Amino acid sequence: MAESFNFELVSPERLLLSEQVAQVVVPGAEGEFTVLKNHAPFMSTIKPGVVTVTPASGAPQRYFVRGGFADVSESGLTILAEQAVPVDSLDGAMIAQQIRNAEEDLADARDDASRTAAATKLAQLRDVAAALGH
Amino acid sequence: MPSLKDLRNRIASVKATQKITKAMQMVAAAKLRRAQAAAEAARPYAERMTTVLANVAAGVAGQADGPRLLAGTGANQTHLMIVCTAERGLCGAFNSSIARLARDHALALKREGKTVKILCVGKKGYDLLRRQFAADIIELIELRSVRQIGFTEADAIGRKVLALFAEGGFDVATLFYAKFRSVIQQIPTAQQIIPAEVPARAADAPSVIYEYEPDEAAILDDLLPRNVSVQILSALLENVASEMGAKMSAMDNATRNAGEMIKKYTLRYNRTRQAMITKELIEIISGAEAL
Numbered sequence: 001m002a003e004s005f006n007f008e009l010v011s012p013e014r015l016l017l018s019e020q021v022a023q024v025v026v027p028g029a030e031g032e033f034t035v036l037k038n039h040a041p042f043m044s045t046i047k048p049g050v051v052t053v054t055p056a057s058g059a060p061q062r063y064f065v066r067g068g069f070a071d072v073s074e075s076g077l078t079i080l081a082e083q084a085v086p087v088d089s090l091d092g093a094m095i096a097q098q099i100r101n102a103e104e105d106l107a108d109a110r111d112d113a114s115r116t117a118a119a120t121k122l123a124q125l126r127d128v129a130a131a132l133g134h
Numbered sequence: 135m136p137s138l139k140d141l142r143n144r145i146a147s148v149k150a151t152q153k154i155t156k157a158m159q160m161v162a163a164a165k166l167r168r169a170q171a172a173a174e175a176a177r178p179y180a181e182r183m184t185t186v187l188a189n190v191a192a193g194v195a196g197q198a199d200g201p202r203l204l205a206g207t208g209a210n211q212t213h214l215m216i217v218c219t220a221e222r223g224l225c226g227a228f229n230s231s232i233a234r235l236a237r238d239h240a241l242a243l244k245r246e247g248k249t250v251k252i253l254c255v256g257k258k259g260y261d262l263l264r265r266q267f268a269a270d271i272i273e274l275i276e277l278r279s280v281r282q283i284g285f286t287e288a289d290a291i292g293r294k295v296l297a298l299f300a301e302g303g304f305d306v307a308t309l310f311y312a313k314f315r316s317v318i319q320q321i322p323t324a325q326q327i328i329p330a331e332v333p334a335r336a337a338d339a340p341s342v343i344y345e346y347e348p349d350e351a352a353i354l355d356d357l358l359p360r361n362v363s364v365q366i367l368s369a370l371l372e373n374v375a376s377e378m379g380a381k382m383s384a385m386d387n388a389t390r391n392a393g394e395m396i397k398k399y400t401l402r403y404n405r406t407r408q409a410m411i412t413k414e415l416i417e418i419i420s421g422a423e424a425l
Contacts, residue, residue: 014175
């Protein structure tokens with residue numbers, strides 16, 4: 001088993017997770033990346049997707065996150081998510097609702113920049129829905 | 135001298151009031167526990183956010199063309215005041231102390247010849263400020279229908295503020311709310327959110343070289359607007375906890391006062407009753423003796 005490091009998953013409403021973990025897979029804005037112990041200091045925005053956490057012992061846990069930051073420092077990895085929900089308690093209706101919201105955003109977008117942003121977000125959400133099999 | 139019936143009525147009405155204040159105190163106590171838990175649960179996020187922001191900001195410090203949310207517009211003329219208060223009264227000095235802090239701040243700015251704009255969150259603050267600053271209040275946001283304040287509400291306010299900032303509506307934004315210390319102590323606080331106040335990194339903190347993805351500017355562009363919403367959220371949550379704390383102690387006082395009043399009236403009622411009995415006895419005895 002790999003050495004463990006400190007991992008924190010925080011959403012604006014609460015601290016979801018704070019524990020020693022062996023490995024975390026993060027959906028970075030420019031591609032997924034995996035963090036192990038002694039990762040170089042690194043900061044990235046994240047896109048809607050699934051964070052897979054492998055604790056020091058036990059089965060991997062999966063969390064759905066929507067937007068935010070991952071901050072890798074000497075003290076460990078911190079994910080500041082706009083929204084974070086364990087995948088187990090996630091249902092298709094919620095994702096569908098978010099996709100609908102994104103579609104509305106796209107329809108409401110007035111200039112090119114916001115249209116592109118909305119379209120990107122919609123595509124990412126659809127990927128997540130497909131990955132989770134909803 | 136009030137009659138016996140008057141006294142009885144008065145005691146009954148004070149008792150009814152006491153029941154109401156007692157119930158309100160218990161409701162506030164139950165809500166306080168929930169609000170306090172919510173405020174505490176939101177703290178880690180705000181703290182991590184500040185740390186991350188300090189890290190990134192240290193990287194771009196000294197660059198002349200930093201993002202405007204961090205560096206400011208360069209001017210200091212128009213000030214936006216976001217005054218967060220409660221939707222309901224009956225909570226002691228809670229609303230008025232926030233309003234007083236905001237009023238002093240606004241008057242000080244006006245003396246310096248600055249323009250003041252006020253955004254009220256919560257009806258009570260609006261009621262207290264509108265007489266003096268009717269022309270300066272740009273909007274009132276009511277959260278009456280919101281049961282549990284979450285990131286969505288804070289984000290909506292944040293977006294409004296940012297939209298106003300983007301069109302050059304103001305240069306500096308300050309947030310007014312009451313920080314929750316304990317049930318008997320809530321501290322009215324003014325906190326500047328735009329330009330963002332970044333805590334200086336501790337001198338002995340190791341300066342690490344970060345790698346950024348996509349790059350520093352893009353991350354800051356994403357981080358700073360979110361920071362505004364997060365600061366608003368934590369202010370709103372602190373405010374709810376403070377309101378409930380203030381309401382609880384105000385209602386506790388009211389209940390105690392009602393209790394004292396009942397005691398006083400009961401004593402007076404009994405004295406009057408005894409005086410009447412004595413008077414009747416004297417009348418009977420003296421009548422019998424006269425025969």
